[in-house]
Amino acid sequence: MDKSQGVSRVLISEEQIEAEIASMAAELDAEYQDETPLVICVLRGAVPFMADLVKAMSVPVEMDFMAISSYGNSTKSSGVVRILKDLDEEIENRRLIVVEDIVDSGLTLQYLLGHLGRRGPKDIRVVAMVKKEKPDAIAVQVDRIGFVVPDEFVVGYGLDYRGQYRNLPYIGVLDPSVYADVDDPVDETEY
Numbered sequence: 001m002d003k004s005q006g007v008s009r010v011l012i013s014e015e016q017i018e019a020e021i022a023s024m025a026a027e028l029d030a031e032y033q034d035e036t037p038l039v040i041c042v043l044r045g046a047v048p049f050m051a052d053l054v055k056a057m058s059v060p061v062e063m064d065f066m067a068i069s070s071y072g073n074s075t076k077s078s079g080v081v082r083i084l085k086d087l088d089e090e091i092e093n094r095r096l097i098v099v100e101d102i103v104d105s106g107l108t109l110q111y112l113l114g115h116l117g118r119r120g121p122k123d124i125r126v127v128a129m130v131k132k133e134k135p136d137a138i139a140v141q142v143d144r145i146g147f148v149v150p151d152e153f154v155v156g157y158g159l160d161y162r163g164q165y166r167n168l169p170y171i172g173v174l175d176p177s178v179y180a181d182v183d184d185p186v187d188e189t190e191y
């Protein structure tokens, strides 16, 4: 089976992603001159994005990882979040860059920012590869968005459907027929 099976169309090409990351990295370099920010990756979806972003940056960075899960079905998040793996680093007084794969309802990010904010970082910047165009999304801090996509289920470049499609080098729309027969199963989704 080919890894792109079930993808109905490419939304954002590999070349577009590469160009956007170069521009994001240049902005971050300017912001964090003479500093070493702590880049926080939310496992697992943000791994390809974080890897490409930190390589494109010139300033030194440190990296840390969090794993969270949301109770909900596989294509919608519920906002009820559980921490599966917390940060290893102390973040008090540090400058944080939170790297997110996708902001959909915004609930996960809101929870995460509350969690990090209580530990007294110097500041937090949120960089998201993708934001969904969703009128009912909550207002949550996102400082830099790579791409705004229509409200469809997208996969690739870290984004998965049931654990698959993460290693597509582009972002594409998942054909709804792939999940049409899923009877809204309430399972636990790890990002």
Ligand code: IMP
Residues within 6 Å of the ligand: 045, 075, 076, 077, 078, 079, 101, 102, 103, 104, 105, 106, 107, 108, 109, 152, 153, 154, 155, 159, 160, 161, 190, 191
């Ligand atoms: P939110 O809490 O609704 O903003 O959802 C955030 C999380 O839901 C993301 O980090 C993804 O793991 C997952 N998610 C939401 N929409 C999509 C999608 O279109 N494709 C893949 N994952 C998604």
